[in-house]
Amino acid sequence: MSDPSEPEAEGRPTHRAALPDEPTEVDLRPKRGAEPALAREAEATETSSTQGDEAARAGSGITSATGMAFTRGGAASGVTTASPMILRSEEHARALALFRLVISAGLAAMVAVWLPERVSPGRWLATVVTGVTVTVTSWLLFELRDPERFDSRKLLFQGLCCVASILAVVFYVGIFSPTIIAMYIGIYFFGVGDSQGSGWAIFLSGALGYLALSVGAMTGLLRTDQAVMALYAPELPSMFAVTMVCQVLFVATFWMARRSRQATLAAFERLERATRQIKKREALLNEARAELDQERAAKQGRFTDQQVGKYAVGEIIGRGAMGEVYRGWEQGTDRPVAIKFLSAALTEDVSAVERFFREADIATRVESKHIVKVLDRGVAEGGSPFLVMELLEGADLAQILRETKRFGMAEAIDLVQQVGQALAAADESGIVHRDLKPQNLFRVQTAGRALWKVLDFGVSKVKDAAKDLTQGAAVGTPSYMSPEQARGAAVDHRADVFALGIVAYRVLTGKPAFTGPDSASTLYNVAHVQPARPSDLAKVGEDVERALALALAKETDRRFSSSMMFAAALTDAAKSRLDDRIRRDADALLETQPWGADVLQALKAENKRWRIGEAKPRNSQRPPG
Ligand SMILES: Nc1ncnc2c1ncn2[C@@H]1O[C@H](COP(=O)(O)OP(=O)(O)O)[C@@H](O)[C@H]1O
Numbered sequence: 001m002s003d004p005s006e007p008e009a010e011g012r013p014t015h016r017a018a019l020p021d022e023p024t025e026v027d028l029r030p031k032r033g034a035e036p037a038l039a040r041e042a043e044a045t046e047t048s049s050t051q052g053d054e055a056a057r058a059g060s061g062i063t064s065a066t067g068m069a070f071t072r073g074g075a076a077s078g079v080t081t082a083s084p085m086i087l088r089s090e091e092h093a094r095a096l097a098l099f100r101l102v103i104s105a106g107l108a109a110m111v112a113v114w115l116p117e118r119v120s121p122g123r124w125l126a127t128v129v130t131g132v133t134v135t136v137t138s139w140l141l142f143e144l145r146d147p148e149r150f151d152s153r154k155l156l157f158q159g160l161c162c163v164a165s166i167l168a169v170v171f172y173v174g175i176f177s178p179t180i181i182a183m184y185i186g187i188y189f190f191g192v193g194d195s196q197g198s199g200w201a202i203f204l205s206g207a208l209g210y211l212a213l214s215v216g217a218m219t220g221l222l223r224t225d226q227a228v229m230a231l232y233a234p235e236l237p238s239m240f241a242v243t244m245v246c247q248v249l250f251v252a253t254f255w256m257a258r259r260s261r262q263a264t265l266a267a268f269e270r271l272e273r274a275t276r277q278i279k280k281r282e283a284l285l286n287e288a289r290a291e292l293d294q295e296r297a298a299k300q301g302r303f304t305d306q307q308v309g310k311y312a313v314g315e316i317i318g319r320g321a322m323g324e325v326y327r328g329w330e331q332g333t334d335r336p337v338a339i340k341f342l343s344a345a346l347t348e349d350v351s352a353v354e355r356f357f358r359e360a361d362i363a364t365r366v367e368s369k370h371i372v373k374v375l376d377r378g379v380a381e382g383g384s385p386f387l388v389m390e391l392l393e394g395a396d397l398a399q400i401l402r403e404t405k406r407f408g409m410a411e412a413i414d415l416v417q418q419v420g421q422a423l424a425a426a427d428e429s430g431i432v433h434r435d436l437k438p439q440n441l442f443r444v445q446t447a448g449r450a451l452w453k454v455l456d457f458g459v460s461k462v463k464d465a466a467k468d469l470t471q472g473a474a475v476g477t478p479s480y481m482s483p484e485q486a487r488g489a490a491v492d493h494r495a496d497v498f499a500l501g502i503v504a505y506r507v508l509t510g511k512p513a514f515t516g517p518d519s520a521s522t523l524y525n526v527a528h529v530q531p532a533r534p535s536d537l538a539k540v541g542e543d544v545e546r547a548l549a550l551a552l553a554k555e556t557d558r559r560f561s562s563s564m565m566f567a568a569a570l571t572d573a574a575k576s577r578l579d580d581r582i583r584r585d586a587d588a589l590l591e592t593q594p595w596g597a598d599v600l601q602a603l604k605a606e607n608k609r610w611r612i613g614e615a616k617p618r619n620s621q622r623p624p625g
Pocket residue numbers: 011317318319320321322323324325338340372389390391392393395396439440442455456458
């Protein structure tokens with residue numbers, strides 16, 4: 001036991017320090033005023049509203065450079081400047097590749113031009129123009145190797161040299177020879193480029209230049225019978241046809257290149273919108289977390305420094321839906337204890353008080369080292385009921401998960417096994433916990449293996465109890481409820497198996513299985529939607545997925561029939577040695593209700609099948625008898 005006077009003892013919610021893997025928090029925490037502003041910032045960029053943007057940024061302290069980037073592009077095209085920037089760097093890489101291609105092709109052409117025996121006109125012209133192009137390109141390859149110096153005008157100049165060189169070589173080899181294909185590469189390259197002007201310039205100079213050559217040939221101004229690929233007695237209609245085909249293909253190539261550029265930009269825009277959305281959510285989440293931390297950090301409660309019964313009350317060490325938990329000391333023995341007071345808002349509510357005290361009865365009824373011990377109960381002077389428990393030193397799973405993204409397999413199995421034991425003991429005493437969730441699972445610090453304890457039997461249900469204190473209402477916490485709880489239907493111990501499945505899913509994947517913008521949609525997801533495939537979120541094997549699938553089966557009959565069975569299956573699954581029958585059950589389940597799917601229709605269809613007398617799919621792993 002630690003010294004109660006020690007200011008930062010474990011087991012007490014403390015203001016959490018920023019974590020290394022959460023850089024946004026490091027930025028945000030020190031200047032709390034900036035957090036809502038960041039959320040606003042994200043929101044403002046979302047709509048590209050310049051005014052709101054400026055106002056938000058003014059308050060946020062976010063550098064105007066980032067802000068500018070968002071507003072400028074946003075106003076121009078709905079695309080932030082980030083995408084053109086990325087595309088420009090891609091263009092730089094593409095340009096360097098083109099330069100290398102032009103240099104080697106140009107050098108090869110300069111040699112090839114001198115190979116044929118026949119002395120065609122234009123040999124010197126082709127050699128000189130290509131030589132100039134190769135020189136210009138080599139210089140640019142050197143000059144523009146630094147992306148910072150990349151300049152579209154220089155690139156255009158190189159492009160125009162290439163056009164001239166292609167036309168010269170085409171004239172030399174043959175106006176109607178396939179050499180013109182090189183022009184299409186140039187038109188496409190500049191067409192998908194960043195500068196629309198350069199695209200048009202290359203397209204027009206290439207297409208019109210070639211048109212001039214063709215017209216020259218058709219009118220007899222340029223001779224075709226002296227070229228390397230000579231045309232003797234050319235027919236006008238054929239030359240006209242080839243010219244038209246080439247021109248149409250020029251247009252088609254350029255059009256395709258521009259469309260491709262637009263499609264890329266649109267894809268970027270969608271991606272960026274999604275990224276902004278995520279940033280916005282992250283900012284909101286950080287804000288909520290910071291507020292939560294601050295709230296939790298408030299350690300002075302209503303009862304701090306008071307005396308209730310034979311207990312001295314210290315600071316608050318935990319909060320839940322029902323009340324506040326304080327550190328305390330038993331008078332005389334000085335034994336440290338935890339004292340839970342029913343929240344002030346509920347002390348007038350008779351059934352809440354009844355339920356609160358019933359928690360004590362239940363916890364004492366179940367014998368397990370994995371269930372927190374309730375030692376005493378009473379009512380404080382102002383009428384606030386309280387429970388006295390053994391004081392646990394450590395942290396609840398919710399606290400742990402705020403600092404650890406996910407658990408390793410061994411750690412997760414350990415948790416499931418120990419909580420499984422607690423639930424088995426509860427089940428033996430005819431008790432369903434109904435509110436199993438990270439806040440209600442406590443890891444006690446021990447020298448060796450972690451010791452997990454289940455807290456809070458506040459909404460638990462006693463089998464065959466004359467009356468259920470929750471009176472048919474959906475009880476529990478939406479994200480950790482079972483489908484039958486969500487529907488307000490009859491609940492048995494398999495609801496706890498489901499909740500344990502959600503806890504296992506959460507610690508193994510790092511993500512909650514069921515969430516939603518509000519309770520109603522969370523409950524819908526619990527009842528009708530399968531969580532995302534675990535192996536998409538973390539490294540888990542197929543057998544582990546199967547075990548999770550059966551723990552999270554929407555229909556109670558297909559679920560593991562006890563939490564111990566789930567624990568055992570998960571242990572086998574981790575070694576990829578899951579029982580064949582369980583594998584079959586899980587595969588059959590996942591076939592009709594796959595991960596990530598809305599299974600409402602599948603559930604309805606299955607219900608219908610049972611009604612018309614087909615065998616109900618059951619979990620074959622049932623306990624004997
Ligand atoms: N015996 C205990 N020792 C240490 N911390 C406790 C103890 N009981 C509860 N807590 C802390 O207080 C929080 C709320 O307790 P809980 O019993 O779940 O209250 P509620 O019924 O209001 O949800 C827990 O999440 C845990 O962090």
